[in-house]
Amino acid sequence: MELTPAVIGQMLVTGVLVGSIYGAVAMGFSLIFGVVRIVNFAHAGGVVWAMYAVFLVTSGGVLGPYLATALVIPVFFGLGYLLQRALMVRIADMTEEMHIVFTFGLLLVLTYLAQFAFGHDVRFLASSERHLAFGGIVVQREILVGGGVAALSALGLHVALARTWLGKAIRASADNRRGAVLIGLDVRALQRVAVAVSVASAALAGGLLATFTTLYPLRAFELAILAFLIVVLSGIRSLLGSFGGGVIVGVLEGAGTLLLSPSLAQLGIHALIFAALLIRPEGLWGRKEAV
Amino acid sequence: MTRGRLVALAALLAAALAVPAGASGYTVNILTQICLYTFLAGAWNVMALSGLVSLGHAAFFGLGGYATAWLYVTHGVTPALGWIAGAVLAGAVAYAVYWVAFRCGLRGIYFGGLTLVLAESFRFAAINSPALGRSQGLELLGFHMPSAAVYALALGLMAGGMLLTWWLLRSPFGYRLHAVRENELAAEALGVDTFRSKLSATVLSAALTAMGGTAHALLLRFVEPESDFGLSVSLNLLLGTFLGGTGTVLGPAVGITVLFGLREAIALVGEQLAVGTAGVYALQQVVYGLILMLVVLLLPEGLVRVAGSWVRRWWPARATHAAAAPRTVQPGAASGPRAADAGSETAPLLQVAGLTRAFEGLVALRDVSFELYRGEILGIIGPNGAGKTTLFNVISGIHPPTAGSVHFRGQSLAALTPSQVCRRGLARTFQVVRPFASLSVLDNVIIGALVRARDLRRARERSEEVLDFVGLAARRDATAGALTIQDRKLLEFARALATDPEVILLDEVMAGLNPAEQERVAATIRRIRDRGITLLLIEHVMRAVMGLSDRVLVLDHGVLIAEGKPEAIVRDPEVIRVYLGGSPVPA
Amino acid sequence: MVVGLTGAAADYGRDALRAFPLVVDRVNREGGIKAHGGATVKLHVADHQTDLRVTSSETERLITRNNVLGILGWAASGSARVGSEVTERYQVPAIDTSVDYKLTERGLKYFYRAAVHTRQTCDLGVQFVADMEKATGKAVKRVAILHEDLAYGTGAGDLYKAAIERLGRWQLVDRVAYTAAKLTEATGIVNKLKAQNVEVVFQASYPADGILIQRAMKQLRLNLFANVHPAGAPPNTQYVANLKDDANYVYTALGWTASMFEKLPPGARATVEQYRKVHGVDVQDQAGYSLSAAAAMVDALGRARSLDRAALWEAVKTVDISFGKDPSIIIPYGVKWDEKHDNAKAQAIMTQISDQKLVVVYPKDLAQKNPVFPAPKWEERA
Structure with missing residues (x-):
């Protein structure tokens, strides 16, 4: 095999872009864990439902996938708000294991409800067929847009959390709940907003994924594991970190595919995450928590 | 276990063994699976006892199955040997992996992530390994074992597993695991070698899981990557254990039975309702998911504990015993001679020399030196952030010193873990109390007593004596989490005392108490000293320190600025400036 | 029948679930198994969820609880591996529609495969x-x-x-x-x-x-x-x-594709048309194999000397259906087992x-x- 610059470039560009979208999937997972301390495997169920929603709206023929996504995001924001208000708040004080059982149950419900409603058939959004070609590298427009939007939204969310009053309040309530209560923050309301943002980000990630990949209900399980691993690799409570983790996984997938085989690449990725966890037990960008 | 119970259990086992004679193959098959998964969930539970949540036990499950199948298929080795080989291999892998993981300080979600990645790595290794048949797996062709025998094996494993859990919950090892789960740092400070406890639990758990994996391979006569290393194995164990309730003997059995029963029941209802639409089968999974969610919402304690509390509500008579009557126990006989030693020794018991500790550039302690003599009460005061707690953390081995040394009875404490420090006879309490919240008061103290006691009976006697001494005997059966602040502070005393220390480091035991409570605690401290135990105490409450201490040290910004008798300290102008803000000391 | 109606192999299970009843219903409509006084054929459905453990217990359920004479299944290679071990143990004849070539290389006695394999x-x-x-x-x-x-x-x-x-x-x-x-x-x-x-x-x-x-x-x-x-x-x-x-x-x-319709004998055409009418989709290859498997089983039932598993097995062994004879056979050119129990008449x-x-x-x-x-x-x- 001849590893020409074009071949390597193709791998890197696609790896980074697809990885960005993985990052977008992981972002919301990380946010929920950071703020509400719940390992939310159902997050991926949200992503898959968003994919179906975008798919259905688009198949009406009036709206393109991006407008459809824009339409789905506020709906999911509302659903996320309700999710926290009605369900998550009830399990907040339980152990991590209970969170896993609960959100896994929710993931089962979401996944198989999708299978019941939409069947087991594979769906695929008719793509624009437009490509961007430069120097022998060919990138599908949807992946370029998806990667870009994912990167921008990660940056936007990061800035919003770091700079705005609401973001700071959410971070404060995550870091020190009692302290936040003492200075008069409505922690429960802030948590609802945070979960709503997380579920809305699932909708965004779903919308972006729907534009270029195949859709079937069981994808939810793979995405759940993907998000979990990225977040564990990069360290919780670091939004940009989980975005970076996504990019790392994307590039590793690409490089492993090119140099070994996609299946061996999966072995490599898991082995590398394993090693990374031993070297950085709080994740790549994690902070050591005080004893 | 009483003889009657043993007989009943044996009868039950015999009855269970006789099941294949009368039941259909399907019943035997399902029962085999239930026994097997109960055993596996029990193995998982051994690890969960120490508070570690594994999402990747499939790694060891698959190792067991694959080791057996590979040895049989390629070398014709009997599965009986494969069984042992798998368990040994899994134990060795677990030892290597978790040794590194615990040394690296992996915990919580990251630990879960590591276990998941381990199982997935193994799965992809199997998928890509021609020697293991890739995804075609390995089939134990020509191997014949009657289903009744497989059932008996699974039943035996389950019974053995339950006995093991039963024993664990009553053994010193089990107590230590509990302590680790409840509060690792407090456990370590009470002399529990948390690293070794966790490692033993995980290695044992992994080896047992591999045994289950072998039995599973014998049941299906086939191993392949997805069903042996896949996530669903790990999840089933987690779901089953938590449905039933962790840390109970019956929890895994109940949880797994309910899980399997649910699945069969849903399938049965589905079949009755509408044959012919694949959608119904998707709905079954939806119902399954909903039930998991409902159980978490409604029975978060696990089925066994909930059932247990119902039972206790209906038959309340058995639970209480005559614990309340306080016994008058003389302060331990052993402490008498020690008390006589007080002050008579000239060599310091604890010698801190040039101690410096920096956190990423921030110096919390700078060149601190002092000595503690046998039988005295040494008070340490200082404003917030003066480095008092850091001093305790360095002495007790939680943080290594950046420079300087700590000698206890002439021996350096450098490089010792907190549990080793505790075992040398240097106990401590925490400013923010760290009870093992879900354990009883007595069990909390027993964990401390296990440092010296050789068995649980002696540890219990010692603990009861200590509880009497601090005045908590009446509360011995209460859950530690339910205690008042004052009682929690006394519990910290009791646990520290139970380790039979020569020195106790008390970290702000007065904080948060009202004056009457402070007086009670102060009296306890004096009585502890009267038992011959030397005390080093950090305090914020001036009056108490001055009244209690023989000598007082003053720390400010990590530097020792004064040392002397309390009367001298309160007049020291430097102390008044930094600590008392210029105003005279309240008497 | 035991097939995967949920899990990864649900596509194939669904095709089987569409095809098997079609054959069984027709036989029953036409008066059941004539050799046995018009006995009706009852089809028990089980979902193995593409899960090997469930496959093992569901197959055993059909055999020991529902007392089925033969098994049609499993429409997923891994499940067929485990399920065929169970049918072998109970000496129950099984006709499978999975395509993995390895399945018939294990020397099983009661396991047959109607599908065109890999x-x-x-x-x-x-x-x-x-x-x-x-x-x-x-x-x-x-x-x-x-x-x-x-x-x-x-x-x-x-x-x-x-x-x-x-x-x-x-x-x-x-x-x-x-x-x-x-x-x-x-x-x-x-x-x-x-x-x-x-x-x-x-x-x-x-x-x-x-x-x-x-x-x-x-x-x-x-x-x-x-x-x-x-x-x-x-x-x-x-x-x-x-x-x-x-x-x-x-x-x-x-082994089969819908465009072969034109080349089919009339009886087989009717089957394909009926399938299309009932389910609203064309017959896929997996459904075609399922039709063959069900037809072979029904044929064996008709020739079995008595209604027990041993007799059924004897009859299954000698299944020889030609293309055009049985309306359920849409896969050219019929069903007959070779020494490995693969379908010698089915051709890729x-x-x-x-x-x-x-x-x-x-x-x-x-x-x-x-x-x-x-x-x-x-x-x-x-």
Whole structure:
């Protein structure tokens, strides 16, 4: 095999872009864990439902996938708000294991409800067929847009959390709940907003994924594991970190595919995450928590 | 276990063994699976006892199955040997992996992530390994074992597993695991070698899981990557254990039975309702998911504990015993001679020399030196952030010193873990109390007593004596989490005392108490000293320190600025400036 | 019957669930099994969830609780492995529709397979390309195998590799295994193939990943002489429905495709039409195998000397149904077991997608069109 610059470039560009979208999937997972301390495997169920929603709206023929996504995001924001208000708040004080059982149950419900409603058939959004070609590298427009939007939204969310009053309040309530209560923050309301943002980000990630990949209900399980691993690799409570983790996984997938085989690449990725966890037990960008 | 119970259990086992004679193959098959998964969930539970949540036990499950199948298929080795080989291999892998993981300080979600990645790595290794048949797996062709025998094996494993859990919950090892789960740092400070406890639990758990994996391979006569290393194995164990309730003997059995029963029941209802639409089968999974969610919402304690509390509500008579009557126990006989030693020794018991500790550039302690003599009460005061707690953390081995040394009875404490420090006879309490919240008061103290006691009976006697001494005997059966602040502070005393220390480091035991409570605690401290135990105490409450201490040290910004008798300290102008803000000391 | 109605193999289970009752209902409508006083055939349905443990217990449930005489199943290779161990233990005759070639290489006595299996489809694929090479004079030099990494794809990969090595003419430049469930995007794989200048790809995929790979081949303009599958993704209706014209020129070897309708005997045509009417979809290859399996079982029931498993097994052994005799047999040319218990009469056919339809191009007597070899370059397609 001849590893020409074009071949390597193709791998890197696609790896980074697809990885960005993985990052977008992981972002919301990380946010929920950071703020509400719940390992939310159902997050991926949200992503898959968003994919179906975008798919259905688009198949009406009036709206393109991006407008459809824009339409789905506020709906999911509302659903996320309700999710926290009605369900998550009830399990907040339980152990991590209970969170896993609960959100896994929710993931089962979401996944198989999708299978019941939409069947087991594979769906695929008719793509624009437009490509961007430069120097022998060919990138599908949807992946370029998806990667870009994912990167921008990660940056936007990061800035919003770091700079705005609401973001700071959410971070404060995550870091020190009692302290936040003492200075008069409505922690429960802030948590609802945070979960709503997380579920809305699932909708965004779903919308972006729907534009270029195949859709079937069981994808939810793979995405759940993907998000979990990225977040564990990069360290919780670091939004940009989980975005970076996504990019790392994307590039590793690409490089492993090119140099070994996609299946061996999966072995490599898991082995590398394993090693990374031993070297950085709080994740790549994690902070050591005080004893 | 009483003889009657043993007989009943044996009868039950015999009855269970006789099941294949009368039941259909399907019943035997399902029962085999239930026994097997109960055993596996029990193995998982051994690890969960120490508070570690594994999402990747499939790694060891698959190792067991694959080791057996590979040895049989390629070398014709009997599965009986494969069984042992798998368990040994899994134990060795677990030892290597978790040794590194615990040394690296992996915990919580990251630990879960590591276990998941381990199982997935193994799965992809199997998928890509021609020697293991890739995804075609390995089939134990020509191997014949009657289903009744497989059932008996699974039943035996389950019974053995339950006995093991039963024993664990009553053994010193089990107590230590509990302590680790409840509060690792407090456990370590009470002399529990948390690293070794966790490692033993995980290695044992992994080896047992591999045994289950072998039995599973014998049941299906086939191993392949997805069903042996896949996530669903790990999840089933987690779901089953938590449905039933962790840390109970019956929890895994109940949880797994309910899980399997649910699945069969849903399938049965589905079949009755509408044959012919694949959608119904998707709905079954939806119902399954909903039930998991409902159980978490409604029975978060696990089925066994909930059932247990119902039972206790209906038959309340058995639970209480005559614990309340306080016994008058003389302060331990052993402490008498020690008390006589007080002050008579000239060599310091604890010698801190040039101690410096920096956190990423921030110096919390700078060149601190002092000595503690046998039988005295040494008070340490200082404003917030003066480095008092850091001093305790360095002495007790939680943080290594950046420079300087700590000698206890002439021996350096450098490089010792907190549990080793505790075992040398240097106990401590925490400013923010760290009870093992879900354990009883007595069990909390027993964990401390296990440092010296050789068995649980002696540890219990010692603990009861200590509880009497601090005045908590009446509360011995209460859950530690339910205690008042004052009682929690006394519990910290009791646990520290139970380790039979020569020195106790008390970290702000007065904080948060009202004056009457402070007086009670102060009296306890004096009585502890009267038992011959030397005390080093950090305090914020001036009056108490001055009244209690023989000598007082003053720390400010990590530097020792004064040392002397309390009367001298309160007049020291430097102390008044930094600590008392210029105003005279309240008497 | 025990098939996967949930889990990864639910597609195939669903086809089986559509096909088996069709045969059984017809027999019962026509007066049941005449040799046994018009006994009606009862079909018990079980879902193995594509889970091996469930497969084991559900198969055993049908045998010991519902006391079934024979098993139709499992429509998933892994499940068939475990399930056939159970039927073997109980000496229950089982007719399977899974395609993994390994299933019948284990010397089982009670296990039969009605489906056209991967050894047939893979060997045909290699043979076909070799024939086309001769017929067109277009020399093939560099070939690659691309397969998903579960049992189906891995088995196909092994078979392709063996067949290519037997042929000994081509250079096998790469064998790429990928994880279907983890594939979100396939340009990485295609980029790798393109960098090695492959001319023919032998590919075993599931629909979701097969679509992505085909899409990426177009995007990166990977121009192949031929892209050959052993059944797998292309026969799935979603493949063509989603790829539209981009699916054209793909080859797939299988036992049945809907465009063979024209060549069917009248009775079989009626079955296909009825299937279409009841379920609103065309008969897929898996459904076709299921029809054959059910027909073989019913045939054996009719010839069994008594209604017990031993007698049924004796009858199953000697099943010999010719194409055209039994309306349920739509797979040419009938059912008869060879020494491995594979269906000796079922033959793999080669189809090529043309105008979004699977069209038979080999063998000659069933062929509807001439194959297009090599496939036109992507740039030249309309």
